[in-house]
Amino acid sequence: MPKLLLMDHDGAIDDLLSQLLVLTMPDVQLIGVTVTPADCYIEPALDSTYKLLQLMEQEHVPLGRGDYYGINAFPGEWRARPEIINALPLLINLPKSPDPYAYLSAPDLIMETLTKATEKVSILLTGPCANLVLALEKAPELKEKIQEIVWMAGAFRVPGNVQTYQHDGTAEWNVFWDPISSQKLVSYELPLTLIPLDVTNHVPVTKPFLSALATQIDYRLSNLTGQFWALTIDTIPSYQYTYFMWDILATSYLAMPEHFTTERVKANVSTRPPNAGQTYLDESGYELTIATDVNVAYFYDYLLAQFKR
Structure with missing residues (x-):
């Protein structure tokens, strides 16, 4: 019996790659996708999301539109990347998505999907968590329908990746976008299992990986994902950041949890400057699981195999 999965992403290249990876997983049934307008502009991101569902012959999967815009906006130049994705050769001639304003709101789709589910549902968050929190605030009884939540979020024993005014650099962006919902x-x-920067720092997007993927160019998904990842080389200026496989690593946890090292901890989230969005270990905090390591070679091999399908 495949695992029922509800995915919430925020439209960036890594999120869309993660959606594709989910759609290659034989043991996962995607039953809904909601999009948060965090690391994207919502209309082109919904279009990208729909086009990828079409490409994988899964356009029946319902989409939800996030209308909540968080607290700390992602930089605008990062948010514009879905426009480029929609122009890639394998996607540009696919029909555009239905009216993006006609979709159910993301929290409503989450509530509807969990309510209808006849068994517990796993939830994958590759962006901020606000849509899920908004849904659970409206319908707290639906917590009982959740099997697990896997969230690419946080930084515990490593520096964060937020570099902005009035911030000390301890936070990771998915948490910083809305520290209050995160807390x-x-x-x-x-x-809840967090896949934080502590482990995603082990899996950069490397030229050798892209070179290996390019040897599979005759496979449609290898061709497309190679183009996606090539766009990350200048997505974030390399003098500031390295582009890591943040969301893809979190997504792979669904298929290969035994290849991760995890730790049960007590933790909390700061909601105020100068460390708003910092996730930190706290003996008086809340119990959750964090990933601390991964079998890196197995992970890269897994991606190459999945995108050769």
């Missing part, structure tokens, strides 16, 4: 989700003490 609420942690406080629910649901079966």
